[in-house]
Amino acid sequence: MIWVDTIVQGVLLGGLYALFAAGLSLVFGIMRLVNLAHGDFIVMAAYLILLLVTLLGLSPFVAAALAAPIMYLTGWLLQKHLLNRTLGTDILPPLLVTFGLSIALQNALLEGFSADSQRLPTGAISTASLDLGVINVGVLPLMTFGSAIVVIVGLNQLFYRTELGRAFRATSDDPTTASLMGIRPGDIFAKATAIAMLVVTLAALYLGMRSNFDPSIGPARLIYAFQAVIIGGLGSLWGTLAGGVIIGLAQTIGAAINPEWQILAGHVAFLVVLLVRPRGLFPRAVD
C-alpha cells in the first residue's frame, strides 16, 4: 500500500510542477523567450501573497486574488518595457537580461524579507484529507492538481477559441505578417507575459501553502518547470502536465528509497527522457 501512496503523491506533486511550467511554456511558445527569472517571479508572488495575508489579515486565497492583478501588471510592464527590447535573432540578450533579473530579484527579496523560511497560513485545509479506501489523499495536493488541469484547459481554450488566442498563434508563427494584419507583436507579447504571471500567482499560492519558501529557492523551481516543459515536448501544454507528473513521480519514488536522492532522481528522469526522446514525449512545435 505504501507504494500506491507514493505514486499518488508523486502524480499530485506533478500538478504543482505543471503549474510552475505552464507560464514558461506559454511565453516560450509565443515569443521563443526563456525567462530565467521565472522561478524567482514565483517566489516573488509568494511573498506578495504573504504580505497581503499579514498586512490585511486575509486568507491566502483572497490574497492571491488581490495579488493576481498586481502580478499581471508587473508582467505586462516587464515585457513591454524590458524584455521586448531584447527579442531578436541573437539569443544572448534575453538570456543574459533575464539572468540578471533573476540575481537582482533574489537579492532584493533577500534584503526585503530576510533569508528566513516562510509559509502561508492555511488553517485546517493543509491537514484535511480524503479517505479513498486504500489511501488517504491530501485536499491541498488534490486542489493543486485540479488547478493545473483547469489552467491547462483554460489556456488551450484561450489559444484556440478566442481572438486573443488567434493573435497569439499568428504572432508566434510570423510576427511580421501578423503586424501587417493590424496586430502589434509588442502588445501581444506583453499580454502573454501578463497572463503567464497570473499562472505564476496561482503556482505561488500552492507553493506557499504546501511548503516553506525563502528567497533562494527560485532557480530550483525554474529547473523543475524547464524539465517538465522539455519532457512534455515544446508547444504542448498537456505534455507539460505529463512532464510535471514524471518529475513529481521520480522525486517521490527517489525520496522513498533514500531521502537524499529526491532531487537527483528528478534530474536523472529528465536526462533519461532527453536520451531516449530528445524532442520530448509529445512534441508539437518544430523548433
Place this chain on the structure above:
Amino acid sequence: MAGMTRSSPYEVTTRTRASRITAVAAVALLALLVVLPLFAGRGLIQDMFFILTMLVLAQFWNLLAGYGGLVSIGQQAFVGMGAYAMFGGVILAGMDPIPAILLGGIAALIVAIPTAFFAFRLQGPYFAIGTWVIAEVMRLVMAQAKALGGGTGTSLPRTATREMWATEWIAGALDVRNSAARDILTYWLALALAAATIAAIYALLRSKRGLALSAVRDNPEAAKSVGVDAGRMKWFVFLTSAFGTGLAGALIYVQKARISPDAAFSVTDWTAYVLFIVIIGGIGTIEGPIIGVIVFFLLQSLLADYGSWYLFTLGIIGIVVMLVAPRGIWGLITERTGIQLFPVRRRLSGGSLKED
C-alpha cells in the same frame, strides 16, 4: 602564409600598430607581475590570485558564448569537478596538490563529454538551462561522496598543503612564512594559467580553426556551405573550455584548501560573476574579460560590505549594459577609437591596394 601563391603581391595580415605595442606592453606587464611577490604584501597577492583566476574563467566562458555561440550557465560543473578531482587525487591517492591540478583539468574534460552529449540535444536557451541541470546533478552526486566529506565538505590534509611542491624553496628564497609561500606559489600558477589562456585563445582565433569558429557563430548555414564542420567546432570549443575551467577550478581550491559541494558548484560564484565580467567588459573580444575583471574587482571592493545589495546592483548593471551597450566597455572603446589590442580580423594589404 600557407595557401598563398609565392609571387602574389598581396599579403593577409592581422597585425596592427596597436597590437605590436600591446605585445611589448604585455611582455613588460608579465615580467612585472612575475616579480610582484618580491615587493608586494600578502593581501595584494591574494587579490591578484582572485583577479587572475576569474580572468581565466571569464576567457573560457567568452570562448564558449562569445565565439562559439554556446551560452552555458553550467560552468560551475567544471570548476566543481576540477576541484573535487584535485581533492580526490590528494586525499584518496596521496598526490601532491600541484600535479593534482592537472588531474582536475582532465576530470573536467572527461565529464564534459557526456555533458555535451546531453546538452547539445537542446537548442539556444534550453541549452543554457540544460547545462545548469547537469551541474546540479554533479553537485548532488558529489554530495554523496562520503570519502570527500559528503554534503558538508572537507579540507586538504595539513601535511599535503605544508609539503606542497616548491613551497619550502619559495619560503627560503623570499624569506617568508610557509603560508605566504603557498599564496605566492598559487599566484604564480594563476599568472601562468592566465597568460597561457590568453595566448592560446589568441592563437586559436588567428588560426584557420578560429576563422571557422567565427564563421559558425556569424552564420552557421553559410559556414557549412564552405565546408566548416559546425558540429565538430561546437565539441572542440566545449571541451577546450571545460578543460581550462577545470584547471582553474582545481587551482582555486588548492588556494582555498577547503571544499564543499555548495561552494564548488555555486552558480553565483562561478557562472553569474563570470557572465557579469564578460558582459560588462565586452563579449566576443579578448580585451573584454580583462577590462571586465578589473571593473568587477573594483565594484566588489567598493560594495562588498553591502551584502545582497551588491549582488542586486551587479544584476541591474548587467541588464543595463546588455540593453544600452551590448558590446560592453571594450565595444564602446573600439567604436570610438578603432583600437584593437588583440586583432583577429584579417586584412588584405600590398599590391595595388593602399593600406589606410
